[in-house]
Amino acid sequence: MSDESTPSSSPPSSSTSTSPPRTPPNLHQNTIDPAAKWLVQKFGGTSVGKFAVKIAEDIVSNYIDQHKIALVCSARSGSTKALGTTNLLLRSASQALQRRHKVASTPGTATPVTRGLFGAGHDGTQSPPMSPQPRSRSSPGSTSPQNFTSLALSPLTVPQAGQRLPEFNVTVDLIRQEHLKAARESVRDPDILEELEEEIDKDCDWLRSFLFAAQVIDEISSRSQDSIVGLGERLACKIMTAVLRDQGIDAEYVSLENIVPEHDVDDAPDGSLDQEFYDKLAAALGERIELCGSRVPVVTGFFGPVPGSLLHQVGRGYTDLCSALLAVGLDAAELQIWKEVDGIFTADPRKVPTARLISIISPDEAAELTYYGSEVVHPFTMEQAIRKKIPIRIKNVENPKGGGTVIFPDADVNPEAARDIGGENLQEPVSLATLQNVAVMSEEEKRNRAPTAVTIKEHIIVLNINSNRKSVSHGFLAGIFGTLDRYGVVVDLISTSEVHVSMAIEDGLAKKLLERLIKELRNTGTVSVHRDMAILSLVGKEMRNMVGIAGRMFTTLAQGSVNIEMISQGASEINISCVIQARDSVKALNLIHTSCLQIKPEGARGRVGPWLF
Structure with a gap:
C-alpha cells in the first residue's frame, strides 16, 4: 500500500513528539557523574506486560x-x-484485507447524521442509522465481544450501505482495552493516568483510520x-514512561x-542491509539518546521504516537488535537483556x-545454543x-539481585577465575580489563575444561537419501540442495558420503x-523418513582440545541404551550433535549432563525455574 494513501504512516504528532515532558520537582534522574557510563536495559514483552x-x-531505581x-x-x-500485542496488530492488518460482505439495506431508512469515510453505498442507498458512541472511559477489563460495538468508535467506524462493522474494529478495541487496563493497574497519579489514557486513545484511533x-x-x-x-x-x-514517572523517576518517551x-541497498545482491547501515543507525541512536540529558530515556524497540521493510x-x-545498536551508539558498559x-x-x-x-559464556557458545533450540540472543544481534x-x-x-549470565567478548576467559572476581555471581557491569587481566585460560586449563552446556532440539524429521546410481555421484548433492532451496527448507544437521545423505530438519x-x-x-x-526425532547437542569452547570427549558422549549414550540415528560435528568444533529418538531426549540430557559436564546428581545446582532455553 502506498503510504500516501493512508491518513498518516505514523500516529498523531503528539504521540511522536520528542519535546521533553514537564518535570515535576524531586524526580529521580540519571546520575550526572561525568565518569558514569551508559547501561542499556532491554525488557521483553512479558516483563513489560507483567512487571512494569x-x-x-x-x-x-537501583541503577540510576x-x-x-x-x-x-x-x-x-x-x-x-495469540493475545500478544504484535499478534493482535498483525491480525488487524490481515482483517483489513479480508473480503467485505454486503448486508441487506433497510428500504426507507433515514440517512445517518455521520456518513463516515465511505459515504453512500454503490447502490445509492444509505446504511441503517447508527450514531457513533461518545468517547467514554470504559471500566477496566470490559473486553467482552458484546461490548465492542459500544466502545469509543470514531465516525470512521460507522458502517455504511452494504457494509458490516469491520472485523478489525474488534481487534483494535481489544488492543485499546488491554492497554487501558494495564495503565489503570500500574499508574496511581490521576494526572499521569489521564494523559496516558488520552495517548492510548489517540494511537488506537490512528490505527483504526489507517486500517480503514x-x-x-x-x-x-510492507x-x-x-x-x-x-x-x-x-x-x-x-x-x-508513565509508570516510571508515577514512581518518581524522570523518564522521557523516545x-x-x-x-x-x-x-x-541497490548494491547488495539480495537487497539486504550491510554493516555500514547498522553502524550509521547505531551512531544516530546514540546521538538521539544523548539529547535526553539526565532524563531516563524509554526507547521504542521499533526504529522506523528501513529499506526493504x-x-x-x-x-x-x-x-533486541535495537538495544544492541543503542549500546554500540552509546559505547555502553553493558547491554542487559531482562x-x-x-x-x-x-x-x-x-x-x-x-x-x-x-555465570559467563562465550559468544560462539551462546550462538550454538541458539541454533540448537535454546532461546538465548539472536547471533546477529549479539554480533x-x-x-x-x-x-x-x-x-x-x-x-534483580542475581548476577545472571554474561556473554563475554573474550573467548579465552576462564569462567572459574571470573567467578572468583565477584563471587558466584559476577558483579555488574563486568569490567573487560579486569577479566582479561586475571581470567585468561592457560593451555593446560583449555585441555582440562569441560563442555559448557547440553541442549535438545525437538520436533525433528530425518530424511535419508540414497543415490539411484551407485557408481556415479555427479549432480547427486547439487540436485538435493537445489530441491531444498526451492522449498525453503533449512537443514539443522547433515551427514554425507558420495552416494548417501542424511539430513535433520524441523518438523514445521x-x-x-x-x-x-x-x-x-x-x-x-x-528416500526414507524418520519422524519424532530430536537433536542432542553438546556445546563448549575449545572442544577440539578436549581429548576423548566425543568418545565419552557416545559411550554414555550407548550404555544408557539410547540409539543414535546420525552424528555431526561442525567445522567450528564448538559442538558435537547427534540425532536420537524424541522419547529418549530427557534421559539423554541427564546422562550427558552428568558424564560429560562432570556435574554429579549431588552437585551444585542453579536456581531451578523456567529455563531460558
Whole structure:
C-alpha cells in the first residue's frame, strides 16, 4: 500500500513528539557523574506486560545513581501468545484485507447524521442509522465481544450501505482495552493516568483510520505493515514512561520512527542491509539518546521504516537488535537483556534437576545454543554488541539481585577465575580489563575444561537419501540442495558420503508441502523418513582440545541404551550433535549432563525455574 494513501504512516504528532515532558520537582534522574557510563536495559514483552511497576521500583531505581540508564521495550505480551500485542496488530492488518460482505439495506431508512469515510453505498442507498458512541472511559477489563460495538468508535467506524462493522474494529478495541487496563493497574497519579489514557486513545484511533484507508484500496505494503506493528512498541513505551514517572523517576518517551539514516541497498545482491547501515543507525541512536540529558530515556524497540521493510530485513526480533545498536551508539558498559529467567543454564532445569547457572559464556557458545533450540540472543544481534567489546548480560526481572549470565567478548576467559572476581555471581557491569587481566585460560586449563552446556532440539524429521546410481555421484548433492532451496527448507544437521545423505530438519512444513518435497527428492534417489526425532547437542569452547570427549558422549549414550540415528560435528568444533529418538531426549540430557559436564546428581545446582532455553 502506498503510504500516501493512508491518513498518516505514523500516529498523531503528539504521540511522536520528542519535546521533553514537564518535570515535576524531586524526580529521580540519571546520575550526572561525568565518569558514569551508559547501561542499556532491554525488557521483553512479558516483563513489560507483567512487571512494569517492579521494573521501576526494583531495577531502574537501583541503577540510576551509579549509571546512566536507557530502556528499550518490546510490545506487551498477552495472557496467551495469540493475545500478544504484535499478534493482535498483525491480525488487524490481515482483517483489513479480508473480503467485505454486503448486508441487506433497510428500504426507507433515514440517512445517518455521520456518513463516515465511505459515504453512500454503490447502490445509492444509505446504511441503517447508527450514531457513533461518545468517547467514554470504559471500566477496566470490559473486553467482552458484546461490548465492542459500544466502545469509543470514531465516525470512521460507522458502517455504511452494504457494509458490516469491520472485523478489525474488534481487534483494535481489544488492543485499546488491554492497554487501558494495564495503565489503570500500574499508574496511581490521576494526572499521569489521564494523559496516558488520552495517548492510548489517540494511537488506537490512528490505527483504526489507517486500517480503514487500507481497506478502501485493499492493499497493505510492507512498509505500512511495519508501521502497524510498530504501534505495539509505542504503546508499551508510553505505559512504561508513565509508570516510571508515577514512581518518581524522570523518564522521557523516545520514538525512533524517523531515526533511520538514508541508505542505498541497490548494491547488495539480495537487497539486504550491510554493516555500514547498522553502524550509521547505531551512531544516530546514540546521538538521539544523548539529547535526553539526565532524563531516563524509554526507547521504542521499533526504529522506523528501513529499506526493504523492517520485518523482512530483521524479523520480529528487531527490539533486541535495537538495544544492541543503542549500546554500540552509546559505547555502553553493558547491554542487559531482562527476561523471566536467571540466565543460561548448563541444561534445561525442568528436565535436568542438577542443571546450574552459567555465570559467563562465550559468544560462539551462546550462538550454538541458539541454533540448537535454546532461546538465548539472536547471533546477529549479539554480533553487533560483541564486535564493539560490549558484554551482554541475561538477567531475571523477578530476581534483580542475581548476577545472571554474561556473554563475554573474550573467548579465552576462564569462567572459574571470573567467578572468583565477584563471587558466584559476577558483579555488574563486568569490567573487560579486569577479566582479561586475571581470567585468561592457560593451555593446560583449555585441555582440562569441560563442555559448557547440553541442549535438545525437538520436533525433528530425518530424511535419508540414497543415490539411484551407485557408481556415479555427479549432480547427486547439487540436485538435493537445489530441491531444498526451492522449498525453503533449512537443514539443522547433515551427514554425507558420495552416494548417501542424511539430513535433520524441523518438523514445521505443512503436510502437503513435505509430501511434495519428498516426491521431488525421490527423483534423485530412494528416500526414507524418520519422524519424532530430536537433536542432542553438546556445546563448549575449545572442544577440539578436549581429548576423548566425543568418545565419552557416545559411550554414555550407548550404555544408557539410547540409539543414535546420525552424528555431526561442525567445522567450528564448538559442538558435537547427534540425532536420537524424541522419547529418549530427557534421559539423554541427564546422562550427558552428568558424564560429560562432570556435574554429579549431588552437585551444585542453579536456581531451578523456567529455563531460558
